[in-house]
Amino acid sequence: MVGDALANLLGKAGWDVTKEYYINDAGAQVQALAMAAWWRYLQALLATPEGLAAASGATRGFAGSARGREEFEASFGQALQYGGDYLVPVGQALAAEHGAGLLAADGGLPDAATLAQVRQRTVAAMMVEIRADLAALGVRHDVFISEAALVAAGVADRAIADLAAKGLVYEGVLEPPKGKTPDDWETRPQTLFASTRFGDDVDRPLRKSDGSNTYFANDIGNHADKLARGFAELVQVWGADHGGYVKRMQAAVAALSDGHPVPLDVVLTQIVKVVKGGEPVRMSKRAGTYVTLADLIEEVGRDAVRFTMLTRKADAQMEFDLDKVVEQSRENPVFYVQYAHARCRSVLRSGESMADAPADLAAAPLESLTDAAELALIRRLAAWPRTVEAAALAREPHRIAFFLHDLAGDFHVLWNRGREDTTLRFIRGDEPEATRARLALVAATATVIRSGLQVMGVTPVEEMR
C-alpha cells in the first residue's frame, strides 16, 4: 500500500513511474516449498486407485502409511519445512494435471527437472493468491520480475562479473559476529563483494558454500536489470526486517552505476502489529484467530483500510486494532474526507441545475471571496502543489492524508458558516457573480480532494448514502 501510494504520489509530482514487483521464486526456500507441494501431490495422488497402483519403492511405503508429514519424512528421509494446508489445492491440481507422471522412476524423490516443474506450478499458485490480495487492495503493478527468470537469463552472473571487472569481488574470510557466535560457525573463504568501499559495515557474500548465488547476489542482478532499463532513480519499499540489507544494496547500485550514479532510496515500513481488544492477534489457523488482509478488507472496506494505513509515517511502529477499526469505521477519517467531496459534488450538481447556471467557472472573478473561512480554504488549496512536491521528495505519502483531512475540515467549516449566515452560502439566487465565484471555489476543492484521494487509492464518492 505504501509503495502503491508512493508511486502514485511521484507520478502526481511529475515523475514517470514504473511500479515493479519482485517475485522471490528462486533459492533454497522455494525449493523447500516445492518439496512440500510434492508431498501434497502424493497425498492427492495416492488417494486414487491408479495412484496407489503406480507407487513403488519409498513411495509404496509412504502409500501404505497415514501419509502425514512425519510419515513422508520417515519414508523419504527428507525434512519438510512447510506444513501449512495452503498447498493442499496445489497438490490436488498437480495430481489432476499429471496423474502419476511426477513420480520418480525408482519410487524415490523426484529428480531436479520434475521438482522444477512442481516449483513452477507452486509459485504460479502462490502468485494467484498474492495478486488477488493486491487486487483487493487496489494495488496494480506495471511489471512483475521473476528472480528465477533473471537468474536463468544470466543477469545475476553478468552483474557479478561486472563488479569483478571493477575489482570489487574477492575471496575472503569474514569475522564471526561479536557477542553471539553461532554454534556451528566455521571459518571458510567466501566470494565477497567489497561493499565496505561504499559505506557498508562489512563485505557481503555472493556465493554459498555450494557455489550457488546468495539472495543478495540475485538481487544485485535484479537491480542491474533495472539500471540497464535506464531508470534514473530507484525507490524500494521493504519491510523493517530488511533494514540491515539497505546499505549493501545501495553499495551494489552505487558500484554498478558509477559514472552515471543512480540513487537507490529505500523506504522501510514497519510490520503492522494486529491487535484485537488490546491483545496481539496470533496468525494461527488452529486458534481460529487467523487474520488475512482479505478478511480485514471485507470487514471494514478497502477505502477505510487504505486510509488508515496511509495516515501514518511508514517507519513508525503501528498497531492496528481490529475492534477499534471496525467499531470506528463510521468515524474513520476517510469518511470525513469523502463526505467533504460528496458535499462539493452535491453543491455543484445544484449549481448545474439552476436556470441560469454559471458557466466557465475557471474564469470566474474571485474578488468576492473575502470571508475568513473562504480565505482559509483558498490558502489550503494553494498549498496543494507544494504539499505534493514535498511529500514526493520526502517519500512520505502520509502527508497527503493529513492534508486532505485539513482541507476537508476547512470546507466543512465554511459549509457550516453558511448555515448560520445565509449570505455565505455557495448558491445565492440574488448574487450570480458571487455564486459563480463560490462554485469555482467548490469545484477547486472537489478537484484537489479527488486528486489527493487518487494518490491514496481511495474512492472519491459522489454521495455518502
Add this chain to the structure above:
RNA sequence: GCGCCCGUAGCUCAACCGGAUAGAGCACCAGACUUCGAAUCUGGGGGUUAGGGGUUCAAAUCCCUUCGGGCGCGCCA
C-alpha cells in the same frame, strides 16, 4: 556485544527534515438541525515531547548518556 529505527494528550498519530503558544482524530463534558445532506459544526478539560546533560538567539527535531520498545548481525529469503 555491535548496527539501524523508534519513544509526543488516556488511545491512534501529526508537526513542511532548527523557528513563534507542540496540533488533529477517537474517548470524555457542554452546545448548534423549518440547512446548498448534522457521517457536519462551536466551545471545554487533558503535554516538563521517556529521564538527564550539551550545542544554539531558538531543540520534539542536532550531539552525548540512561531507561524502554521494534528490527537486524556469513553459507535464509
